[in-house]
Amino acid sequence: MQGPSSITSYVAQRTGTALSKQQLMRLNDAIAARIGGRPEELYLEHLKSTRGAHELAELMASISVYKTDLFRDEGQLEAVRSYALLPKAKERRPLRVWSAGCATGEEVATLLILLSETGAHPESTVLGSDISNHALGRAQAQRFSPELMRRVPEVLRGRYFHKAQDGAFELVGLLKERASFVRHNLMDVPYPLPPGGGGFDLIFCRNVLIYFTQSAFEKTIACFAERLAPNGVLVLSAAEPLLQPQKDLELVRHAQSFMYVKRDPSVPPPKPSAPPSAFDTGPRRAVTGEFRIAPAVGVPAPPAPARRPITQELPVVKSPEQEHEHDGEKLFQLVLEWAAAGASDTETESGLKRCLYLEPSLACARYLLGMLYENKGNKADAASEYRRAMSLLREGRAVATPFFLNDARLKVVVERALARLGYPDR
Template identity: 30%
Template structure:
């Protein structure tokens, strides 16, 4: 905090508690400076001299409700773009949506919910993809009753979503021919989505925390729920409870897609995990689907070696990893990172190479890229100890102490389950006992240094 007169510690703490209680945005617990900047601007706008004055405004009936909406719009992070995360849209195109279309062929009804829809790029992307899939299946989209609901806590983002006008930056993953087919230019830099896609989507204000209240949140059932890059701002316990509440709003054959960086990735017994190329999806357990199997089933679990902590990769990438390490050792780190990317295009589930790429990116100073890749490793292999070890240190160095502590605690819980002589995958020979000793010496591991790229 800045320590200004407007933000004495006690007053700001009450304001921070009020914000996290209403929005669930645990993200700001260890980023108080960011929240202080936003609140300071709002306070100046209304002439509030202290946090107490601003809290009184927020508690002032209809006027306070309007200010809460403005504050929520200001503190939410809404950068997104069309067809974000190609692996997940490939899963939607080739598995999830075709399956839903087949199951709904008789009723011709589909309900889809985009949680935290921001400017509408995600639900509109679904509308475009769904229209094309119906056309290719010889079905007229106009004969279907399709409801795609986009919800967000930011009224500003929802207003932009309803306008359906987007900059070239938001359309950056769309080829020019597709852009011309789906959008109409309204200025040299702004494009407007065609009406046939717009009418498939409706938007409404909704706080995702309403799901945790009786009869709160949009009523189900939904065939598909997308909640991507929303839960990363919540505490892990809240994130787990929110996904469980979403699961109750699914049809028996429904699906949930989460972002790669969410704080949790296992939701048994209410949801089972389905591995798809490059990503994971979630659906109700088989018994909840009337005993009917689906076209893409979870692969049979592999038998793990004794003491193994992480699922073996789909291919034996040890020789590839060794070659990449050799290239990095010669100082050609950008080339080594490119080799990782090339391999992951062919084997997107290979956690070993994802991990190696993250370490290389961190060494090159690409911290956001490294963080994303470490999170992806954890997403694909929930019991990966070293990914949590590295991610905790990276976040701690970046000032994210609260989340770093949570991830480090998860790491310690995993390590304690193993015999001391267990060699940790991707640990360059580090054993579970050795990591525990380092952690004790460093008072819960704040001084653990990330390992060298080479063994």
């Protein structure tokens, strides 16, 4: 296998990607196919020029993962709906939402539907952005195969999609026109602004930053923080916890999910609503020009757990016997909150180790411990934790936590981490 060249290093750096071995191979193949007879330096010069953006996107296509879904991670969406969207919708002003790294647009459609279902102002908008022109082309069409519709509740299918003759489902025009798309590389500043300026009320960037290097991750988070409106909410996938405290961003746990809120002391934080049910399951109704709050039907969901101050410290444990009185899963939750609230890496590491002492099969804690080691440059220990997490997952022994990734997703992320380190996962 060819190693990194000046071109592959440039592509990795320009896109923020931490290249795995497989990606490096695919990238080398794509470069070989596109460079023609040109010397490497000339091709690199072209890539770096303003005309090279298209070429960069083509190379990026060889290493990108476009996997996405409608209503991906329903638990997290429900938390966002009740913590962020419902209270903001009551403000009766157009909400500005951004799906960064939207791939083929499923997340954009999901967000448009959620806005409608929460009764957001009819002029609320969703911006979708991605580095890939190809993905954006498909996103703009907002047409989805029947396979992608499997998570969409029946009632929402009827309400928000037309079935085309070829069997595809197309989002209704009234929602579609509230979406706009822009090609944007998250490594490029300035970041997009919402229509009319100001900041975004909600930024979704899920399953994008897991592929980034640590420095690209940090830069992106800082730029998102800057683009959020006061009390705006940042939603990452559960695999992307912010283990370091971020200026302006506060970790909030709600309904077993994590979100990050840009605090503005002059604006009171949103009051989370305990929603009656995820979606109205009533009969089909016509979509009019107005987004309406769906009448609540169905069994009320249990109230959302009370928010714990994130500054809460880990319980002081004086002896191993006493340690057993604590539950590893609960401690894991606390460690995450504690880490995001400002604990040092060393403190977070020791917290995670304590969780694993209490519950050695907590694969998510192993994964995060691996991430900490990896960030410190300790590849061998990182790989060892990732491998142990992988064995737990493969053997069905992993203890799942309801607020973190489910086993299937955690497996993908751990596989990815091992590949990134260049270690086979067996």
